Each structure stands twice: as C-alpha cells, then as structure tokens.
Amino acid sequence: MVGRERLCVELGVLRSVWDDWCARRGLTAGEGVRQLVVTTIRDDAAGEPGSILFDLPRPVAGEPRTRIEIRLTIAERRAVERRATAMGLHSNRWIVSLIRAQMTGEPQLGEPELHALAVSNQRLAEISRLLGQLARADSAEPVNRDLRSEWVELRSRVDEHLRTTAAIIRANLDRWSR
Incomplete structure (x- = not known):
C-alpha cells in the first residue's frame, strides 16, 4: 500500500x-x-x-489540427465571445491564443496589436530613411545646427517607437498570462 x-x-x-x-x-x-x-x-x-x-514547435500553416471540446457556462461563453470580439478574433482563435500564450510564454497578438505594430513599423521605416539622409548629409559636410535638431527629433521618434512596441508586447503578455 x-x-x-x-x-x-x-x-x-x-x-x-x-x-x-x-x-x-x-x-x-x-x-x-x-x-x-x-x-x-x-x-x-x-x-x-x-x-x-514548453518547447513547442511553431504551428505551420496547413498542419493538421485536432479538436478538443470544452464546456462553459452560458455566462463564460458570452464573456469569451466579448473578449475575442474586442481583440478582433473569433472565440475559438482567442482560446487557442490563450493556450499557446500559457504554454510558450510568447505574445499572441490580436488585430488591434497587429495594426498598432504595423503603424509602428511604418514609422520605423521612415526613421530608417531619415537616418540614411542624415548619414549622407553628414559625409558631405560637417553636421550643422539644423541637422542636430533633426537628430533630436529623430531620437524622440525612435524612443516613441520603442515605448509603443514595448507597451503592446507587455499588454499582450499581461492579457494572456492572467
């Protein structure tokens, strides 16, 4: 015994x-x-x-999926649907994201986060172009005061991008790890 x-x-x-x-x-x-x-x-x-x-491989498009059945109360089901809709997801996708976030610790982005990151990345591309222009201008002539003010503005835009991206990822991880 x-x-x-x-x-x-x-x-x-x-x-x-x-x-x-x-x-x-x-x-x-x-x-x-x-x-x-x-x-x-x-x-x-x-x-x-x-x-x-868990060390899970990333899901591959077209990879076979299996079904699992869960039973929720009506109130729980409605709450899931409201949360999923608020994130631009279907309830099944929201539940899968919740499970993956719990098992991998990686962010699972919804539509609002993906849109915000796309906008943020567009800004980063603009910053990259400005950096190229500033580098070319700096190699042609010494940095003048006008360029210095542009550098200050550029630094502020980079900082804004970093804060935006970090906030999105932090909010996403907080949401899925509750």
Missing part, C-alpha cells in the same frame, strides 16, 4: 485570500498549491523563474 504524501501549511490570515485566488481560477486550494509546487520545481530545474514553458 502506498502512503499519501501530505504537506500541511498554516496560512493564517492568508487562507481566505488564497481561497479567493483559487476560486477565481476554478481551482481547489489543494490544486492551487500543487500547481505552485510543480511550477517552482520545474522552473528551478530549468533555471526559469515563475512559469512553466
């Missing part, structure tokens, strides 16, 4: 907070603790802090 391995921890005032945290995730208190323990042990073994990441 195999004995049960049990860990008893006195949580004190944290117990109600822990129960609420688990309830929001649809877990029992024991399931929540087991997930934390597994995550911590795997992260320590892999040298990765805070999450379980």
Whole structure:
C-alpha cells in the first residue's frame, strides 16, 4: 500500500485570500498549491523563474489540427465571445491564443496589436530613411545646427517607437498570462 504524501501549511490570515485566488481560477486550494509546487520545481530545474514553458514547435500553416471540446457556462461563453470580439478574433482563435500564450510564454497578438505594430513599423521605416539622409548629409559636410535638431527629433521618434512596441508586447503578455 502506498502512503499519501501530505504537506500541511498554516496560512493564517492568508487562507481566505488564497481561497479567493483559487476560486477565481476554478481551482481547489489543494490544486492551487500543487500547481505552485510543480511550477517552482520545474522552473528551478530549468533555471526559469515563475512559469512553466514548453518547447513547442511553431504551428505551420496547413498542419493538421485536432479538436478538443470544452464546456462553459452560458455566462463564460458570452464573456469569451466579448473578449475575442474586442481583440478582433473569433472565440475559438482567442482560446487557442490563450493556450499557446500559457504554454510558450510568447505574445499572441490580436488585430488591434497587429495594426498598432504595423503603424509602428511604418514609422520605423521612415526613421530608417531619415537616418540614411542624415548619414549622407553628414559625409558631405560637417553636421550643422539644423541637422542636430533633426537628430533630436529623430531620437524622440525612435524612443516613441520603442515605448509603443514595448507597451503592446507587455499588454499582450499581461492579457494572456492572467
């Protein structure tokens, strides 16, 4: 007969907070603790802090897919549909993105993020063209004061692009890792 391995921890005032945290995730208190323990042990073994990441190959267009059935309450289904629509996705695509984000830790971009990144990349292309013009002008003659003001503006545009891109990716990772 195999004995049960049990860990008893006195949580004190944290117990109600822990129960609420688990309830929001649809877990029992024991399931929540087991997930934390597994995550911590795997992260320590892999040298990765805070999450379980799987080494999954990137999906390939045309690769066969399998179906999985999940059952949601009507309210949950409506909430999924609202979130998916807000991101410009169908509910199935939203669920797949949620799963992939959890398993890989990589961003799963929706339509608003893709559009924002496209605009940001167009700005980066403009910056690249300006840099080329400035480099050619600088090689022809020493940098004058007008060019210096353009460099300052250019730096501000590069910084804006970096902030925009970082915010999009951060928001996306935050969304999918909840």
